[in-house]
Structures are given as C-alpha cells and as structure tokens.
Amino acid sequence: MSSTGPVTLDDIRDAAARLKGVAHRTPVLRSRTVDGLVGAEVFLKCENFQRIGAFKFRGAYNAVSRLSPEQLSRGVVAYSSGNHAQAVALAARELGSSAVILMPEDAPESKLRATAGYGAEIVTYDRYTEDRTAIGDRLAAERGLALIPPYEHPHIIAGQGTAALELIEEVGHLDALLVPVGGGGLIAGSGTAATALNPGIRMIGVEPEASDDTKRSLEAGHRVSIPVPRTIADGQALDTPGELTFSINQRLLDDVLLVSDDEIRAAMKLAFERLKIVTEPSGATGLAALLAGGLPAGVTGRSEVLPARIGVVISGGNIAVPRFLEVMAG
Amino acid sequence: MSSTGPVTLDDIRDAAARLKGVAHRTPVLRSRTVDGLVGAEVFLKCENFQRIGAFKFRGAYNAVSRLSPEQLSRGVVAYSSGNHAQAVALAARELGSSAVILMPEDAPESKLRATAGYGAEIVTYDRYTEDRTAIGDRLAAERGLALIPPYEHPHIIAGQGTAALELIEEVGHLDALLVPVGGGGLIAGSGTAATALNPGIRMIGVEPEASDDTKRSLEAGHRVSIPVPRTIADGQALDTPGELTFSINQRLLDDVLLVSDDEIRAAMKLAFERLKIVTEPSGATGLAALLAGGLPAGVTGRSEVLPARIGVVISGGNIAVPRFLEVMAG
Numbered sequence: 082m083s084s085t086g087p088v089t090l091d092d093i094r095d096a097a098a099r100l101k102g103v104a105h106r107t108p109v110l111r112s113r114t115v116d117g118l119v120g121a122e123v124f125l126k127c128e129n130f131q132r133i134g135a136f137k138f139r140g141a142y143n144a145v146s147r148l149s150p151e152q153l154s155r156g157v158v159a160y161s162s163g164n165h166a167q168a169v170a171l172a173a174r175e176l177g178s179s180a181v182i183l184m185p186e187d188a189p190e191s192k193l194r195a196t197a198g199y200g201a202e203i204v205t206y207d208r209y210t211e212d213r214t215a216i217g218d219r220l221a222a223e224r225g226l227a228l229i230p231p232y233e234h235p236h237i238i239a240g241q242g243t244a245a246l247e248l249i250e251e252v253g254h255l256d257a258l259l260v261p262v263g264g265g266g267l268i269a270g271s272g273t274a275a276t277a278l279n280p281g282i283r284m285i286g287v288e289p290e291a292s293d294d295t296k297r298s299l300e301a302g303h304r305v306s307i308p309v310p311r312t313i314a315d316g317q318a319l320d321t322p323g324e325l326t327f328s329i330n331q332r333l334l335d336d337v338l339l340v341s342d343d344e345i346r347a348a349m350k351l352a353f354e355r356l357k358i359v360t361e362p363s364g365a366t367g368l369a370a371l372l373a374g375g376l377p378a379g380v381t382g383r384s385e386v387l388p389a390r391i392g393v394v395i396s397g398g399n400i401a402v403p404r405f406l407e408v409m410a411g
Numbered sequence: 412m413s414s415t416g417p418v419t420l421d422d423i424r425d426a427a428a429r430l431k432g433v434a435h436r437t438p439v440l441r442s443r444t445v446d447g448l449v450g451a452e453v454f455l456k457c458e459n460f461q462r463i464g465a466f467k468f469r470g471a472y473n474a475v476s477r478l479s480p481e482q483l484s485r486g487v488v489a490y491s492s493g494n495h496a497q498a499v500a501l502a503a504r505e506l507g508s509s510a511v512i513l514m515p516e517d518a519p520e521s522k523l524r525a526t527a528g529y530g531a532e533i534v535t536y537d538r539y540t541e542d543r544t545a546i547g548d549r550l551a552a553e554r555g556l557a558l559i560p561p562y563e564h565p566h567i568i569a570g571q572g573t574a575a576l577e578l579i580e581e582v583g584h585l586d587a588l589l590v591p592v593g594g595g596g597l598i599a600g601s602g603t604a605a606t607a608l609n610p611g612i613r614m615i616g617v618e619p620e621a622s623d624d625t626k627r628s629l630e631a632g633h634r635v636s637i638p639v640p641r642t643i644a645d646g647q648a649l650d651t652p653g654e655l656t657f658s659i660n661q662r663l664l665d666d667v668l669l670v671s672d673d674e675i676r677a678a679m680k681l682a683f684e685r686l687k688i689v690t691e692p693s694g695a696t697g698l699a700a701l702l703a704g705g706l707p708a709g710v711t712g713r714s715e716v717l718p719a720r721i722g723v724v725i726s727g728g729n730i731a732v733p734r735f736l737e738v739m740a741g
Contacts, residue, residue, distance in 0.1 A: 129687045130687055134687060350732050353689050353732055353735070354689075354730075354731055354732060357459045357460055357464060357688055357689040357728035358687055358688060358689065359683050359687040359689065398687035401684055402680050402683055402684060405683070406740075409732055409736065410736075
C-alpha cells in the first residue's frame with residue numbers, strides 16, 4: 082500500500098519533531114500472557130500513558146503549533162466532551178495560547194473539571210435544543226478563534242501518526258498493526274506511517290460492533306451513516322467516517338474487525354489484571370480484537386517457524402473509577 | 412547510615428547480575444499531578460510491572476538460583492497465599508526446579524490458579540485446625556525440599572534490594588525513599604542499597620495503621636507483636652517484624668509512617684485515574700503516605716530553590732477486578 086496523499090511520512094516526521102520533549106514517547110509493553118493467548122509476538126503501544134491520557138494530544142499539539150503568532154494570541158476553539166477537549170486545552174496552554182471548549186452541559190463533571198484544569202474556558206450548551214456548530218461558528222467569528230477539529234485535518238492526522246512512527250522505530254518490522262477507529266484520524270495517520278516504513282504491513286482497523294460505520298463505508302465504497310451507536314466505547318461512537326480520514330483509510334486499510342462490548346470488557350479486564358494498566362473501552366478495542374481471535378487468515382503465522390509480529394495501539398486510559406466499576410459490572 | 416551487615420551492596424549487585432534478563436527492569440514513572448500535589452520531584456519505581464506482578468520475584472529468584480544442582484533437582488517449598496507463592500513457583504520453573512506451595516484451602520481461587528499456572532504443586536491445609544509449619548517441615552524432610560522463606564534470609568533481602576539499586580542507578584540522587592513494610596525484606600534490601608549508594612538518604616517505611624508492628628518495634632527498641640491486623644493491605648498484615656529484617660531495619664530506617672485504609676484507597680484511585688496503573692493496596696501505601704502529607708519535617712524542601720527528590724516503591728499490582736471493585740466501594 083502506498084502512502085502518498087494529503088498526509089505523508091514527512092509530515093509525520095515533522096510532527097514528531099514538534100512533539101519531541103512535549104508529548105511522551107509512550108512505552109511499548111510486552112506480555113507473555115498476551116503472546117501466549119494470541120500465538121504471536123504482540124507489541125502494545127500504550128497511549129494511555131500519553132499526556133491527557135490518550136493519543137489525542139499528539140494531533141492537537143501538532144495542529145495548534147502551526148498557527149500564526151497572531152492566531153495563537155486570539156486563541157482556539159474545539160467541540161468535544163472527551164479526550165480531544167483536554168488535548169486542545171493542554172496544547173493551547175503549552176503553546177501560550179488559550180482555548181474555548183464547547184461541551185454539552187450534561188457532560189460528566191469529571192471531564193468538565195479536567196478540561197478546566199488545563200486552563201480552558203468551558204462553554205456549555207444544551208445538546209437537545211442547541212446547535213453546537215452554530216455556537217462554535219459564532220464564537221469563532223466574534224473572537225477570531227481557530228477551530229481545531231478532532232480528526233478532519235492533515236495536521237491532526239499527521240500528529241496521530243507519530244504513535245505508529247515511534248512504535249515501528251522502536252520495535253522494527255511488524256506484520257500487522259491494529260488500531261481503534263473512531264473518526265479515523267489515528268488509523269489514517271498510523272497507517273500512513275506504518276505502510277511507508279513497512280511496506281506490506283496489514284493495517285487493520287477495529288470498531289465496536291454497534292459503531293461499524295467505517296467497515297460499512299469501506300464495503301460500500303463510499304461513506305455511509307449508521308444510526309447513533311450505543312456502545313461502552315464512547316470514544317468510537319461515531320455515525321459517519323470523516324471525509325478526509327475515509328479517503329485515506331480507503332486506500333490504506335486491509336480490513337476492519339468488529340468487537341462486542343463483552344469482548345471489550347474482557348480486554349480491559351485482562352489489561353488490568355495481567356498488564357496492570359488502565360484502559361478506557363475505546364482504548365482496549367485493538368487488544369479485544371486480538372484476544373477474540375478475529376484476525377483474518379494470513380495475518381498470524383508469519384512463517385512456519387517465526388510467529389507473527391503484531392502491533393496494537395492502546396489508544397487511551399481515561400476512565401474514572403466509578404465508570405470503570407459500572408463498565409465491569411456489565 | 413552505614414550498610415555493613417548480613418547483606419551488603421555487593422550482595423545486591425550480585426543479585427542484580429543473576430536477575431539480569433530474567434526479572435524485568437521495571438519502569439520509573441513520573442507524574443506532574445503527583446509532583447504538584449506533593450511539592451517535590453517524585454520517582455515511582457513500578458514493581459507492579461515486575462514478573463508475577465510484584466517485587467517478590469526478585470528475592471525468590473535470587474534465593475532459588477543459589478541452591479545446588481542436587482537441591483534444585485529435589486525442589487523447593489514455600490508457605491504463602493500471596494505474591495511470594497507465585498514468585499517461588501516462577502523462580503523454580505525458570506531455574507528448572509519444582510515448587511510445592513502450601514496454601515490455606517480457603518485462599519482465593521484466583522491465587523490458587525495463578526500459582527498452579529506457574530507449574531507449582533499446591534498443597535492446601537485447613538488454617539483453623541492445621542499447623543502449616545509442621546506440614547511444611549514434614550514435606551521438606553520427606554522429599555528433601557529447600558524452604559524458601561518470604562523475607563527472613565539474606566538472599567531474599569539482597570534480591571529485593573535490587574529494586575532500589577535500579578531506581579537510584581536510573582534517576583540518581585534521592586533525598587528520601589519510601590518503601591512499604593510487611594515482613595521487612597523489601598525495605599531492608601532497598602535500604603541497604605540506597606544508604607550505600609546515597610549516604611544521607613532518608614529511609615522511610617510505610618505501614619498500614621492497623622499493622623504497625625515495625626513502627627512499634629522501632630519505638631520499643633525490640634521486636635513486639637501486635638494483634639492480628641485487619642487492613643485492606645493484606646500483603647502487609649503481619650503481626651511481628653522478622654528477626655533478621657528488623658535487625659537491619661533498626662539500623663537503616665529513619666522513620667515509619669502509617670496510612671489508613673482510606674488513604675490507601677485514595678492512592679489506588681489516583682494511581683488508576685491519573686497514572687493509569689493498577690496497584691494492590693499494599694503496593695500503594697508508599698504513595699498513600701506521600702499524598703497524605705505525612706512526610707517528616709526536613710524531608711521535603713531539599714533547599715530553598717530545589718524541590719526534594721523522593722523515590723517511592725510501588726511494590727505490587729496483583730488485585731483481581733472483583734476485589735478492586737470491593738476495595739473501591741470501601
């Protein structure tokens with residue numbers, strides 16, 4: 082698979098240079114237990130240890146870092162009730178800018194507090210009666226703020242791709258790479274890096290069963306929308322792939338696997354009990370797909386003698402203890 | 412404080428050489444959140460990422476590795492329902508020996524399974540009517556097994572000391588080191604390494620409030636027994652310090668801090684939500700003491716301008732999800 086397109090390996094290397102000393106170079110965990118269960122050598126790139134607890138900081142920082150000094154002094158705006166909110170808030174603070182984050186007024190108190198804790202101004206809206214895009218556009222126009230989208234931008238995608246760049250730089254050749262798919266920015270960037278560094282790698286997306294918009298879109302050959310998904314993997318509960326991300330993913334992805342909420346729970350439990358790490362549901366879907374044994378034929382079994390080498394991006398670990406208790410109780 | 416005694420820095424270096432490539436060189440985590448809360452630079456040595464999920468593998472492997480080939484072929488025996496059981500089982504397997512582990516018949520199913528999973532033979536006893544020491548002695552005599560004690564042996568203590576050796580080799584000078592105290596092997600070994608490498612370091616033990624046998628013994632100037640303690644920190648629920656470990660700790664420890672079960676819960680929650688790591692209650696007591704603000708005067712505030720540099724050993728992370736839910740529910 083080739084990686085020419087709106088985002089290139091050079092863009093990702095450039096993002097990596099900007100992130101150096103700012104983002105964490107997150108650890109790659111190995112586990113004899115996981116290797117044994119899967120029958121392969123598994124390399125877990127742990128973005129739950131990234132700043133703000135998820136990969137989102139990579140893209141947000143790369144995007145904000147490219148704004149002009151004038152724009153940085155006016156500030157940025159983002160819509161998010163999740164990890165992108167904290168990522169943009171922290172990126173703005175690190176770069177001497179300021180952030181306005183639009184969040185639904187019924188967002189969890191812990192997320193509101195965490196985002197405000199990074200110095201952002203929170204503007205809440207009623208998601209049943211108000212249109213956040215209209216509010217955001219008005220704020221952006223009135224105050225001259227730059228909108229930082231969660232995935233639909235080459236700078237965001239290039240930033241997220243640094244996760245796979247670091248992984249392959251550290252561990253070398255991989256036969257396959259599994260990456261959770263929400264809006265598609267993480268896998269578009271990671272796929273761009275991985276296929277350029279490691280031609281022939283199998284790029285495998287993972288979606289929750291209820292949120293299979295990218296899988297359906299790939300099968301249809303164009304973007305399709307699904308009903309608003311219900312899944313514990315809230316970070317992936319999107320109903321349509323991004324336009325830019327889909328155009329990249331259509332080119333780079335070999336397959337998309339689906340995991341059930343129970344499979345996600347089992348992966349979170351294994352991560353907790355055996356790896357001693359905290360994963361949020363979306364963060365654990367790649368591991369869930371691997372443990373559920375859903376790899377397509379030809380991915381495992383690199384050869385008769387060597388086990389396959391499989392990378393998995395653990396994309397985040399932001400889950401409060403009370404929510405973890407709820408999720409585990411099923 | 413000097414480190415001459417039954418265990419020396421050379422013994423610990425020798426243990427480190429034996430453990431190389433067998434035990435994990437566990438990561439040292441930093442956290443802006445923790446540094447901010449404590450007002451110091453905090454270095455968390457994460458033994459929850461050690462093999463079997465706790466520091467115990469270090470001492471067990473060092474001790475088993477020193478047995479003669481004849482003894483290795485006859486096998487080893489240990490009494491434990493906790494991390495020492497799995498540590499001895501795995502050490503024996505790694506060294507081509509075999510292990511018999513004596514466990515109470517009402518030990519948690521998960522611990523029985525985990526220990527058997529490392530290839531050990533489990534012998535259960537009724538802890539209300541049978542004397543495990545008598546059973547162990549009989550087994551040892553009949554089969555010629557070598558008893559591997561959990562802390563009362565120089566090889567065990569030297570092995571545990573490799574945790575602090577690695578920490579100080581990696582991060583350099585520390586003003587203080589906080590270590591959980593159960594039987595006292597981890598802190599005796601860690602204190603031996605730390606005071607030899609870093610004279611003037613403040614060695615601080617941490618016990619659960621209900622299990623303050625070492626603190627009381629230090630105050631009394633001799634070993635005292637307390638009623639059987641009730642605490643969520645089961646790995647530290649001992650009623651008397653070890654004889655050998657106490658003789659070392661009496662010489663090396665500057666202080667012992669006490670933490671309540673609620674303070675331990677708060678530390679486990681912070682480790683989960685902010686550090687994204689799983690800690691068992693005993694594993695989190697050092698962090699709990701730090702967060703509870705109990706450091707003695709003179710430990711923080713290295714100077715007017717530099718913050719203190721404080722090491723903390725996170726000693727283990729073996730807790731099943733259902734037990735974690737119970738502990739968190741309080």
